[in-house]
Amino acid sequence: xxxxQAGQHKYIWLELDPNVLADVARQxxxxxxxxxxxxxxxxxxxxxxxxxxxxxxxxxxxxxxGWFSRCQFYVDGQTGVVLQxxxxxxNCRDPSGRILRDAIxxxxxxxxxxxxxxxxxxxxxxxxxxxxxxxxxxxxxxxGVGVCGxxxxxxxxxxxxxxxxx
Numbered sequence: 001x002x003x004x005q006a007g008q009h010k011y012i013w014l015e016l017d018p019n020v021l022a023d024v025a026r027q028x029x030x031x032x033x034x035x036x037x038x039x040x041x042x043x044x045x046x047x048x049x050x051x052x053x054x055x056x057x058x059x060x061x062x063x064x065x066g067w068f069s070r071c072q073f074y075v076d077g078q079t080g081v082v083l084q085x086x087x088x089x090x091n092c093r094d095p096s097g098r099i100l101r102d103a104i105x106x107x108x109x110x111x112x113x114x115x116x117x118x119x120x121x122x123x124x125x126x127x128x129x130x131x132x133x134x135x136x137x138x139x140x141x142x143x144g145v146g147v148c149g150x151x152x153x154x155x156x157x158x159x160x161x162x163x164x165x166x
Contacts, residue, residue, distance in 0.1 A: 001125055003114065010114040014086075014126055016041055021108065024130050028137035039111045044092070046103040047141070053101035055139070056089075057158035059146030073139050077150025084119050085132055086112055091154050101156045104140065108133060 002013040018034040018041055025032035030045040047054065059074060073082055080088045092103035108129060116124055118132065139145050147155050 004111075012112045012114055012116065012124055014110045014112070014124065014129060016108060016110055016126055016129060020130060021133060024134045025137060028134050029141055030137055037107070040088075040107040040109050043106045043108070044103070045106060045137070046092070046100075048102065050102050050141075053156040054104060055141065055144040056104070056147060056153075056156040057144055058155040059148050061158065071139060071144040071146050073136055073145045075145060075147045075153055077147045077153045079150070080153050082136065082145075083148075085136070086116070086124065086129060087133070087136060089153060091156070099154055099156070104156075106133070106136075 001015060004011045004013045018036055021041055021043060022032045022034050025043060025045055030047055033044045035042045035044070056075070059071075073085070075082050075089055080090050082089060086109040088107040088109070090105045090107075092100045092105055094100055112124055118124060118128060122128060136145070144157070147153050
């Protein structure tokens, strides 16, 4: 981890190891490909052979209230940002454009403002990010992650379409 200054702004530069992130994903139960980008690491994750979808659900749907009360991660559905984390997510699609229910893309940001804190006001370190990624992936498989509004990130589990009255 380094502190980098750009003009009047200071940033934390995380020196994340793509191989460690891939190992974390495998330990959580995912197949993973990691691509190094300029300011992030992009992980293409899948769970081939899993019959159930990843537990990414619409947090606003009353039918998903049980999941909503248990989850520890929430995604801004308009931007893909996993709230209070350096993670962004996106749905994966098959060649015909349909959303894959057993795959997801996760970006782990390497550049963060110096003031950035994880939940509980914990400072950011590489080890904390690896643990956070593992916990997030575990939640996708076992606990549930809530999507809060927005058209960009689509839920994969629970009631995924709004019920309209006729």
